[in-house]
Amino acid sequence: MNAVVGPARLGRRTKDLVKRLRPEDVAIVDHADIDRVSAEELVETGVRVVVNVSPSSTGRFPNAGPLELVRAGVRLVDAPGATLFDVLSDGEPVRVENGEVWRDGTMLAAGTELDVASLEIALVEQQGRLSQALEAFAENTLLHLRGEAQSLAAGLPLPALRTRFRDRHALVVARGPGYKSDLRMVRPYIRDFRPVLVAVDGGADALREFGLTADVIVGDFDSVSDGALRGGAELVVHAYAGGTAPGAERLRRLGLDFVTVSAPGISEDLALQLAHEKGSSLIVAVGTHFNLVEFLERDRAGMASTFVTRLKVGESLVDAKGVSRLVSPHVGIWPLAVFGAIGIAVIVGAVVASPGLRNVIESITRAIANGLGL
Numbered sequence: 001m002n003a004v005v006g007p008a009r010l011g012r013r014t015k016d017l018v019k020r021l022r023p024e025d026v027a028i029v030d031h032a033d034i035d036r037v038s039a040e041e042l043v044e045t046g047v048r049v050v051v052n053v054s055p056s057s058t059g060r061f062p063n064a065g066p067l068e069l070v071r072a073g074v075r076l077v078d079a080p081g082a083t084l085f086d087v088l089s090d091g092e093p094v095r096v097e098n099g100e101v102w103r104d105g106t107m108l109a110a111g112t113e114l115d116v117a118s119l120e121i122a123l124v125e126q127q128g129r130l131s132q133a134l135e136a137f138a139e140n141t142l143l144h145l146r147g148e149a150q151s152l153a154a155g156l157p158l159p160a161l162r163t164r165f166r167d168r169h170a171l172v173v174a175r176g177p178g179y180k181s182d183l184r185m186v187r188p189y190i191r192d193f194r195p196v197l198v199a200v201d202g203g204a205d206a207l208r209e210f211g212l213t214a215d216v217i218v219g220d221f222d223s224v225s226d227g228a229l230r231g232g233a234e235l236v237v238h239a240y241a242g243g244t245a246p247g248a249e250r251l252r253r254l255g256l257d258f259v260t261v262s263a264p265g266i267s268e269d270l271a272l273q274l275a276h277e278k279g280s281s282l283i284v285a286v287g288t289h290f291n292l293v294e295f296l297e298r299d300r301a302g303m304a305s306t307f308v309t310r311l312k313v314g315e316s317l318v319d320a321k322g323v324s325r326l327v328s329p330h331v332g333i334w335p336l337a338v339f340g341a342i343g344i345a346v347i348v349g350a351v352v353a354s355p356g357l358r359n360v361i362e363s364i365t366r367a368i369a370n371g372l373g374l
Contacts, residue, residue: 002097003095004075005094006026006048007025007093007094008084008090008092008094009021009022009026009027009028010084010085010090011027012029012085014038015038015202015223017029018041018042021042021047022045022046023046024048025047026049026051026096027042028085029051029052029053029054030052030053030054030085032055033056033057033060034052034056034057035065036065036177036178037175037179039068040068040180042074043068047074048074049075049076050069050074050075050076051077051079051101052078052079053083053085053109054080056069056076057119057122059125059126062123063123063126066119067116070114070116070119071116075096075113077096077111077112077113077114078112079099079109079110079112082101082109083108083109084101084108084109099112156277158274158277159259161259162234163196163234164196165196165274165280166279166280167281168280169193169195169196170284171190171195171286172268172272172275172283172284173199173204173206173207174199174200174201174271174285174286175203175205175206175223176268176287177287179286179287182286182287183207183286183320186284186286187210190212196216196275196280197213197214197215198214198216198217198218198274199216199217199218199224199233199271200217200218200267200271200288201218201220201223201267202224203287204217204224204225204228204229205225205228206286213232213233214228214233216235216236216271217234217235217236218236218238218271218274219237219238219271220237220238221235221237221247221250229254230256235257235258235259236259236274237251237261238267239260239262239263243262245260248260265306268288272288272317273313275313276312276316280316282316283313283317283318284318285318287320
């Protein structure tokens with residue numbers, strides 16, 4: 001295949017790398033099991049080549065991320081164990097050809113360029129091993145559940161917030177699988193119900209892309225922009241076991257007020273529990289994790305808190321896709337007003353353009369005036 005030449009952009013955290021990728025770059029990542037969200041974000045950058053020094057799909061579970069990436073026209077090269085992060089500097093020009101990475105005539109890595117056909121076959125095989133992945137996942141979850149269930153079931157000590165949740169809907173937005181299409185689908189719902197907008201980290205930037213501003217942002221703040229943090233939302237820092245709160249230091253540097261909540265699990269779970277404990281009548285989830293493959297993609301230790309959280313808030317939790325099907329779109333007043341104005345303009349134009357029609361209108365007007373004694 002044709003060689004691709006461009007500056008190397010290196011990033012061990014794909015979600016951080018995509019923020020600075022340009023179409024002419026060659027992305028160098030260290031991402032075992034590239035998930036669908038990362039694949040979508042890489043495609044959106046317009047980058048032509050991604051070189052992964054870890055297996056893009058380990059076979060641990062049915063992973064469609066690499067397939068989505070290649071189907072979108074991105075050339076994906078797997079070079080597990082390659083030392084590109086040691087021998088390359090960010091911005092150095094490289095050439096990628098036939099799965100090989102070259103710099104100034106020296107081959108730095110020899111990998112395999114993945115294609116659609118092989119990835120489709122691998123995905124089918126992985127789906128056949130799903131029961132094994134589920135068994136291992138369940139055992140790991142039960143192990144961690146013993147340590148987390150009591151604190152989750154008892155409820156979290158939540159701080160007072162200015163934002164009112166009681167008897168209101170809450171829209172919890174994470175930058176998970178399909179978050180953009182979900183947000184597009186629920187825009188009529190947001191317009192009609194005006195829910196509390198709760199963002200999980202980068203979910204605040206997802207809302208900004210649609211012209212919306214988060215009321216509350218929850219997370220460790222490693223994937224949200226300074227602009228979103230300064231947008232006026234209340235900030236809830238997720239502190240982990242042992243009291244570590246990596247997001248607190250960043251907010252202090254920015255001079256922003258925040259509160260801290262210590263909770264097991266992931267920030268997405270904390271956001272759902274916050275909305276539930278504060279009295280939301282309905283919680284609509286955008287981009288959160290709802291099925292087994294999405295849980296497996298996260299590769300978190302047990303994900304016990306995720307299961308318990310969903311059991312706890314289950315009666316009021318729905319996925320955004322379901323809401324879009326339930327809410328009947330209706331015509332607002334502005335489309336009707338515009339339609340009416342266009343109709344009047346057409347009538348006026350017809351009257352002006354037709355002398356005969358003007359005479360008829362004038363005769364009717366005189367008759368009405370005479371009848372009223374005017």
